[in-house]
Amino acid sequence: METLSEIPMDPDKVKKEDVDREILRVGIIAELDAVNLYEQMAASTENEEIKRVLLNIAREEKTHVGEFQTLLLKLDGEQKKELEEGRKEVEEMQG
Numbered sequence: 508m509e510t511l512s513e514i515p516m517d518p519d520k521v522k523k524e525d526v527d528r529e530i531l532r533v534g535i536i537a538e539l540d541a542v543n544l545y546e547q548m549a550a551s552t553e554n555e556e557i558k559r560v561l562l563n564i565a566r567e568e569k570t571h572v573g574e575f576q577t578l579l580l581k582l583d584g585e586q587k588k589e590l591e592e593g594r595k596e597v598e599e600m601q602g
Contacts, residue, residue, distance in 0.1 A: 528586075531579040538575065541568040 521529050542565050549561035580587040 528579060528583050531575045531582070534575040535572055535579070538568045538571040541565070542572070 545561045545565035545568065549558045549565070552558050552561070580590065
């Protein structure tokens with residue numbers, strides 16, 4: 508199984524005006540790690556009940572990613588703009 512990410516935030520090195528955005532990004536990283544962990548564990552078990560619960564929890568973590576991302580996009584206009592640019596680039600590549 509994959510190892511979890513290290514928290515890439517040192518509060519002592521983050522400018523006060525950037526703290527909330529960094530907190531949200533760390534939250535997104537943690538939730539994505541949790542999704543990966545639960546999906547890997549689900550793939551590793553043959554017990555269908557455990558698999559079902561793990562996949563349900565993974566779905567809940569994906570909701571948490573969306574919650575953090577929504578807040579981040581409200582605070583970081585550049586992130587919002589670049590996310591939209593990325594979406595457009597993928598759509599252009601796909602035709």
